[in-house]
Amino acid sequence: MTRLTGPAVALALALPGAPPVHLPGDAGTASVRADRATWIVGARPSPAAARVARRARARRLTAGVWLVARRRARPLAAALRARGDLLFAEPNRLSRELQGPPDDPLSPQARWRDAIVDPSLPPPPVTPDSPLLALIDSELDASHPEFQGGNVTTLGGQPVVNEHGTATAAVAAAPANGTGILGVWPGMRALNVPLPGEISCADSVNGIVTAVKAKAKVINMSYGSPSLCFAEYLAIQQAIAAGVTVVAAAGNEFANGNPLEFPASLPHVLTVAAVGPDQRASYFSSASAAVDVSAPGEGILTAVPQAFDSEPPDDGYAHLNGTSFAAPMVAAAAAWVRAARPELTRDQVTQVLRLSAQDLERPGWDAATGFGEVTIGAALQRTPPPNDPLEPNDDxxxxxxxxxxxxxxxxxxxxxxxxxxxxxxxxxxxxxxxxxxxxxxxxxxxxxxxxxxxxxxxxxxxxxxxxxxxxxxxxxxxxxxxxxxxxxxxxxxxxxxxxxxxxxxxxxxxxxxxxxxxxxxxxx
Missing domain, CATH: 2.60.120.380 (Jelly Rolls)
Known part of the structure; x- marks a missing residue:
């Protein structure tokens, strides 16, 4: 299937390009929604650069990337530049979770899982070696009955502040335990990597690094910001280099000017838009040239903490909207394909999911739904393209x-x-x-x-x-x-x-x- 440009949606993307050097007080930095107390500085990884950063009391995020107090950012950048080691500097951007507007609580239950996987298709057996899905999200409610008898765990350390982390984990991995719903791959190995309620770029980097250290094979990120963060881009490229499939929600801003969302708009990220039960693009789902595939994102019945269940009956389940819930469906599908076809590389898994998707909207790829709605059965049968073995090598x-x-x-x-x-x-x-x-x-x-x-x-x-x-x-x-x-x-x-x-x-x-x-x- 070809990927042709189209007139319906502007396709221009703000690709990362050369690493930015933006320091406190520079023009444009005030317009970025960011943590005002900290800054991110990147250097060529080396022991000498690390010593310079530690003298500035900076905290290491990942190789060569440091979080420093705002007032120390400019002196640190100057010291690294003098050594020829400065790579980038930028504000510590803030993101938001990509949950859409609420649905009518009386809307009929959508059979969203059936759109992704034929109910007659048996999932792979879950073993200790099965691919691990890391969901970088808010803290989940591990006591929810939906997760009993399954393989969903959390690193903990954060309070349960909303329904988001619980809901995304259930969509991906809810087990067949006689309670509630089934996830895309029931009982799959899934790890909730909890972040604070307000997600900074440094938090996102920490989550990605933690997921890679946990040996995740797939990462899901159901959050975003209209501002690019180079440190997050670097961490994602490091995950790609480690063979991880990175999935992100496209965003819910189509009706609000349709800005680009990051990390969804970054290269090598499998970007997921939302569609409704009619298989048409959801009215809120962001559209751009970054969109790869789509999945159900309207009226998704999923688990939520009892304290955040605003829908009658008060049973710990709710219908939610957003690309936030489409993305973990595709992330679980990627893990399923990796388990069933272990000979495929990270890049080939992404390609078979894209090229086997059920075409929607106009023929071929389009900016609203990408290549179409992901279908696991078709992805398991799709002949993979030749491997592109040396990624990432974009610059x-x-x-x-x-x-x-x-x-x-x-x-x-x-x-x-x-x-x-x-x-x-x-x-x-x-x-x-x-x-x-x-x-x-x-x-x-x-x-x-x-x-x-x-x-x-x-x-x-x-x-x-x-x-x-x-x-x-x-x-x-x-x-x-x-x-x-x-x-x-x-x-x-x-x-x-x-x-x-x-x-x-x-x-x-x-x-x-x-x-x-x-x-x-x-x-x-």
């Missing part, structure tokens, strides 16, 4: 060691030719960047052959710090759809040199995605 800082503390090895070292297949998407996977080594006094040909779409090719010098650095652009080829692009890299120096190869979707293409075969070979 030079992801592969040169600045973001992760270690550099990716070159895909080509000047001897045997190298061929690999990949795929790019203007918003989900905007660039594939690779390191190559060109031997002294030699020429290397870099070529891409399109499998579909219109991929373009560029090569950067070893001095490049990012793909936005035009002064480091050595050459590029944009020959048009269906035609191969080729560039020759000549190293006249007396020693081997590193170059960076970038593959991306042509800016004027009617498709949002392209696939290619890359070949690098020495000419002499």
């Amino acid at each position: 030079i800082e992801w592969i040169d060691g600045r973001a992760f503390g270690r550099a990716d090895p070159p895909i080509f070292r000047g001897r045997a030719a190298r061929t690999l297949a990949g795929q790019v998407d203007a918003y989900e996977d905007p660039n594939d960047v690779y390191r190559i080594t060109v031997p002294a006094h030699s020429r290397v040909r870099v070529a891409i052959k399109p499998r579909f779409g219109d991929p373009d090719l560029a090569v950067y010098t070893r001095s490049a710090r990012g793909i936005a650095e035009r002064s480091a652009l050595l050459a590029r080829s944009q020959r048009g759809a269906g035609r191969s692009d080729r560039l020759t890299v000549r190293n006249r120096a007396g020693a081997s040199r590193t170059y960076y190869v970038r593959i991306y979707v042509h800016g004027g293409s009617s498709r949002l995605d392209s696939a290619y075969v890359l070949r690098v070979q020495r000419l002499r």
